[in-house]
Amino acid sequence: MKYYATKINEKGNIAVDDTILVKDLPCTAGSRILEGFKSLFSAEAVTRLEDKGYTISGKTHVGEFGLDLCGEFSHYSEKEETIKGAAAELVKNGEIKAALGVDMNGAPRRAAALSKVCFLKPTYGTVSRYGVVSTAASGEQLGVYANGVETIKEIMEVIAGHDDKDGTSLKDAAYDYKCDAEVRGKKVCVVKELLEKADENTKSAVLDYAKKLETQGVIVEEISLDFFDNANTTWQILYTAETCNNVSRYDGVKFGFRAEEYRNIDELYVNSRTQGFNFLTKAVILYGSDVLSKNRYEDCYGKALKVRRVIAEKMAELYNTYDAVLTPACSKTEFKEYSINDAFTKVFSEGVFTSVANLTGTPALVSGGVQLMGNHFSETTLLSLAYAVERMGE
Amino acid sequence: MNYEVVIGLETHVELSTESKIFCSCGGHSSPKEPNDCVCPACSGMPGMLPVMNKRVIELAVTAGLMLNCEISRYTTFDKKNYYYPDLPCAYQITQLNHPICTNGVVTLKTSQGNRDVRIKQIHMEEDAGKLVHEGKFSYVDFNRTSVPLIEIVTQPDFRSAEEVVTYLNKLKSMFRSGGISECEEGAMRCDVNISVREEGSDKFGVRTEIKNMSSFEAIEKAIKYETQRHIDALEYGTEELVQETRRFDDVSGKTFAMRNKETEADYRYFPDANIMPIVIDDEWLEQIKSAKPVEIDEKVQYYRDEGISETEIEMLVSNHKLSKLLDDVVAMGCNAKETATWILTDCAGVLRKDGKTLDELNVSDTQLAAIIKMVAAGDINRNAGKKILIAVVEKGVDPVAYCKEMGLDRKVDASAVEGIIDNVIAGNPQAVEDFKNGKVKAKQALFGACMKELKGAGDVNLIRELLDSKLNNL
Ligand SMILES: [Zn+2]
Numbered sequence: 001m002k003y004y005a006t007k008i009n010e011k012g013n014i015a016v017d018d019t020i021l022v023k024d025l026p027c028t029a030g031s032r033i034l035e036g037f038k039s040l041f042s043a044e045a046v047t048r049l050e051d052k053g054y055t056i057s058g059k060t061h062v063g064e065f066g067l068d069l070c071g072e073f074s075h076y077s078e079k080e081e082t083i084k085g086a087a088a089e090l091v092k093n094g095e096i097k098a099a100l101g102v103d104m105n106g107a108p109r110r111a112a113a114l115s116k117v118c119f120l121k122p123t124y125g126t127v128s129r130y131g132v133v134s135t136a137a138s139g140e141q142l143g144v145y146a147n148g149v150e151t152i153k154e155i156m157e158v159i160a161g162h163d164d165k166d167g168t169s170l171k172d173a174a175y176d177y178k179c180d181a182e183v184r185g186k187k188v189c190v191v192k193e194l195l196e197k198a199d200e201n202t203k204s205a206v207l208d209y210a211k212k213l214e215t216q217g218v219i220v221e222e223i224s225l226d227f228f229d230n231a232n233t234t235w236q237i238l239y240t241a242e243t244c245n246n247v248s249r250y251d252g253v254k255f256g257f258r259a260e261e262y263r264n265i266d267e268l269y270v271n272s273r274t275q276g277f278n279f280l281t282k283a284v285i286l287y288g289s290d291v292l293s294k295n296r297y298e299d300c301y302g303k304a305l306k307v308r309r310v311i312a313e314k315m316a317e318l319y320n321t322y323d324a325v326l327t328p329a330c331s332k333t334e335f336k337e338y339s340i341n342d343a344f345t346k347v348f349s350e351g352v353f354t355s356v357a358n359l360t361g362t363p364a365l366v367s368g369g370v371q372l373m374g375n376h377f378s379e380t381t382l383l384s385l386a387y388a389v390e391r392m393g394e
Numbered sequence: 395m396n397y398e399v400v401i402g403l404e405t406h407v408e409l410s411t412e413s414k415i416f417c418s419c420g421g422h423s424s425p426k427e428p429n430d431c432v433c434p435a436c437s438g439m440p441g442m443l444p445v446m447n448k449r450v451i452e453l454a455v456t457a458g459l460m461l462n463c464e465i466s467r468y469t470t471f472d473k474k475n476y477y478y479p480d481l482p483c484a485y486q487i488t489q490l491n492h493p494i495c496t497n498g499v500v501t502l503k504t505s506q507g508n509r510d511v512r513i514k515q516i517h518m519e520e521d522a523g524k525l526v527h528e529g530k531f532s533y534v535d536f537n538r539t540s541v542p543l544i545e546i547v548t549q550p551d552f553r554s555a556e557e558v559v560t561y562l563n564k565l566k567s568m569f570r571s572g573g574i575s576e577c578e579e580g581a582m583r584c585d586v587n588i589s590v591r592e593e594g595s596d597k598f599g600v601r602t603e604i605k606n607m608s609s610f611e612a613i614e615k616a617i618k619y620e621t622q623r624h625i626d627a628l629e630y631g632t633e634e635l636v637q638e639t640r641r642f643d644d645v646s647g648k649t650f651a652m653r654n655k656e657t658e659a660d661y662r663y664f665p666d667a668n669i670m671p672i673v674i675d676d677e678w679l680e681q682i683k684s685a686k687p688v689e690i691d692e693k694v695q696y697y698r699d700e701g702i703s704e705t706e707i708e709m710l711v712s713n714h715k716l717s718k719l720l721d722d723v724v725a726m727g728c729n730a731k732e733t734a735t736w737i738l739t740d741c742a743g744v745l746r747k748d749g750k751t752l753d754e755l756n757v758s759d760t761q762l763a764a765i766i767k768m769v770a771a772g773d774i775n776r777n778a779g780k781k782i783l784i785a786v787v788e789k790g791v792d793p794v795a796y797c798k799e800m801g802l803d804r805k806v807d808a809s810a811v812e813g814i815i816d817n818v819i820a821g822n823p824q825a826v827e828d829f830k831n832g833k834v835k836a837k838q839a840l841f842g843a844c845m846k847e848l849k850g851a852g853d854v855n856l857i858r859e860l861l862d863s864k865l866n867n868l
Contacts, residue, residue, distance in 0.1 A: 021440070021441040027440070027441075034440070037440075039439075039441065040434050041434065041441070130441065130442075130443055131441040132441060133440040133441060134440065134443075134668075136667075137666075137667040137668045164445065165445060166443050166445075167443060167445055167446060167669050167670055168443075168667070168668060168670060241664060242667060245473055245475060245485055245662075248475065248477070248484035248485060249438040249440070249482060249483045249484050251477060251479075251484055253479045253534065254437065254438060254439075254482060254534075265479060265532075269477055289662065292475075292663075292664055293660055293662060294660045294662075297662075297664075301664055305665070
């Protein structure tokens with residue numbers, strides 16, 4: 001059983017998902033198409049951690065381009081038994097202090113929920129995406145796995161802050177986060193429609209968490225909101241289109257995997273990409289290519305951009321009333337093995353819990369197997385709510 | 395029947411920036427070898443993000459101001475998808491939805507009088523790389539990827555090849571004098587949209603597009619050929635015209651239809667999420683406006699007022715580097731007309747000796763100003779100035795130090811000059827004798843001998859005066 005795609009330091013205290021670049025190390029993003037590729041530079045978050053004395057233990061296995069549920073479909077899992085949600089599991093076992101992951105469509109949040117560790121997907125633009133193997137630039141964010149929220153705060157304070165090398169990076173040079181802000185009197189809502197999509201174990205985990213919040217003086221209310229399915233469809237249109245475009249650079253010409261047999265440039269492209277990508281990535285490419293095509297653009301991609309704005313407004317409205325939304329991070333507490341042919345629809349059905357945060361660039365924190373979402377820059381609220389529950393113990 | 399040709403133009407112009415449009419690679423205008431000016435960003439490696447080069451926006455806005463465009467205060471970038479090995483990301487970053495400039499107009503002076511051509515839009519984009527085919531193999535050179543371009547799209551307002559060439563020449567001199575583009579061979583590329591209709595009709599005929607031409611001569615020939623092809627089709631039914639993309643073959647002077655595959659692709663344009671929308675506020679726009687070089691007409695008038703000749707003015711306004719050098723030297727307190735002569739005659743002469751042109755001039759404004767000032771102040775004579783200039787061009791010496799070192803300074807001690815003249819008179823009895831017999835040339839020979847002894851230094855007038863008085867007093 002392997003956690004690492006590349007291990008470099010037994011004593012390292014930070015693991016990095018294989019969708020994040022570390023100078024001179026191979027980076028495959030779980031895909032054959034990047035076989036043999038080594039990075040010439042480190043991600044900004046990695047450099048900032050190293051500058052503060054943290055050491056990188058290695059690159060943890062991920063599902064191909066982070067597109068699956070939580071790491072079950074890596075090209076390398078076909079050859080050897082790789083661990084699903086490897087970074088989350090390493091954190092849980094206490095082998096490392098924290099890990100970095102890329103949250104484009106909820107994979108690290110699901111992994112954290114299943115392993116019962118924490119993962120914070122911060123507000124879009126607070127952590128540099130320089131050195132992230134990009135799939136959907138408009139919603140992906142580099143985040144942190146750790147056993148407790150205090151460690152998340154510690155790591156976030158190192159990696160967050162403006163970076164000139166990322167045009168989407170916000171201008172604030174640094175951020176102060178707190179875990180121990182007052183939570184008494186904060187208002188949290190539970191969305192009925194999302195709760196109904198989860199199994200009994202997950203449902204009771206969310207309700208237990210709500211009760212614990214209430215004992216800390218938090219006001220919890222159940223509400224009904226109907227737009228999470230629309231948000232999920234919207235994000236699927238946007239992320240598949242952006243991913244299709246971003247992975248088009250992996251063509252067998254410049255680096256990574258190239259098919260052995262080809263007679264001309266078209267065959268070089270087709271054969272390299274056919275053999276280099278897995279079924280799920282191909283499904284994403286086809287879907288994304290379709291929603292961008294001339295005949296479909298207005299009805300699909302163009303409309304999704306408009307719906308994104310509407311949903312952002314609706315979420316902002318919600319956050320006028322509530323400080324956070326409490327939801328499941330995924331529908332189950334355990335996923336059985338399944339065929340990659342079902343992966344695209346499976347990922348979509350789980351996306352209903354996670355998509356809205358990617359779509360609107362808002363922060364989402366997984367802790368104790370559940371998810372807390374909040375408005376832009378509400379990390380301190382989310383961390384403090386989770387910390388209040390964390391301190392209560394089991 | 396009388397026909398009228400209707401032409402619209404899309405012109406790509408490479409911008410003169412130090413670095414590429416989305417990365418800090420420089421030196422791309424004169425790379426030494428393939429893939430010399432390449433980084434992870436412009437070679438499509440994962441993890442790199444485009445970082446907007448502000449200078450590109452400023453140059454695009456300046457071009458828009460010159461072409462009387464409306465400047466968009468909100469401008470965005472889009473991705474255009476297609477696979478080709480010279481395009482490392484398999485998409486090109488360009489502008490579709492919110493181009494930087496729109497609705498401009500440029501007035502052309504043609505043989506038919508003044509003609510207005512409307513500019514539809516100007517947008518910014520990155521260039522692609524280059525493929526080199528050798529035998530069985532093809533090689534990729536990314537030196538040109540992400541080199542900044544602007545594309546200027548006109549309305550179909552041209553009515554002849556002459557107008558098109560006049561327009562292109564106007565763009566060229568405008569952009570060169572404005573420091574927007576060097577517009578060197580290949581740095582300006584055109585796509586020509588062309589259709590033919592009955593004179594007086596307000597309907598457009600079938601339109602064809604001739605792609606990717608860079609020489610004005612080829613553009614003119616292609617338009618003339620294509621116009622005739624359309625007229626023949628309409629008049630004699632030689633063929634059925636279809637809307638298509640064509641290429642011009644320089645050798646045969648004909649245009650040929652391109653394969654459909656290349657022209658009917660769906661580029662799946664969509665907004666680039668890595669580049670935030672750019673807002674050009676009043677302050678920035680004012681800054682760009684005030685930094686905008688004076689219009690050519692104003693500049694020409696200024697040079698004329700300073701007494702610079704028409705030929706020299708033409709050379710200056712068509713070359714931003716030279717006019718900037720002149721303006722900078724003048725700003726240091728030198729006379730404009732003198733400076734123009736120094737640059738266009740003296741510098742050009744020195745370079746010509748080495749088989750070079752003014753484009754390769756490597757004299758800085760301070761170096762040139764130092765030489766001109768020494769001459770103007772009477773410290774050295776013009777010949778000595780030229781000697782210094784040669785040394786500056788060839789060895790990059792400091793003019794003032796070099797002047798001292800070589801003893802070219804004219805302030806040679808008057809008694810030393812006198813001594814040298816005495817020696818020359820004593821050493822050339824024959825010439826002195828000839829002078830006494832009324833041969834004017836003899837005096838010139840003696841003067842030359844003095845100058846030779848003085849190695850070009852010394853005040854010429856003083857030497858002449860002293861020599862005269864000594865000869866007359868013999
Ligand atoms: Zn570069």
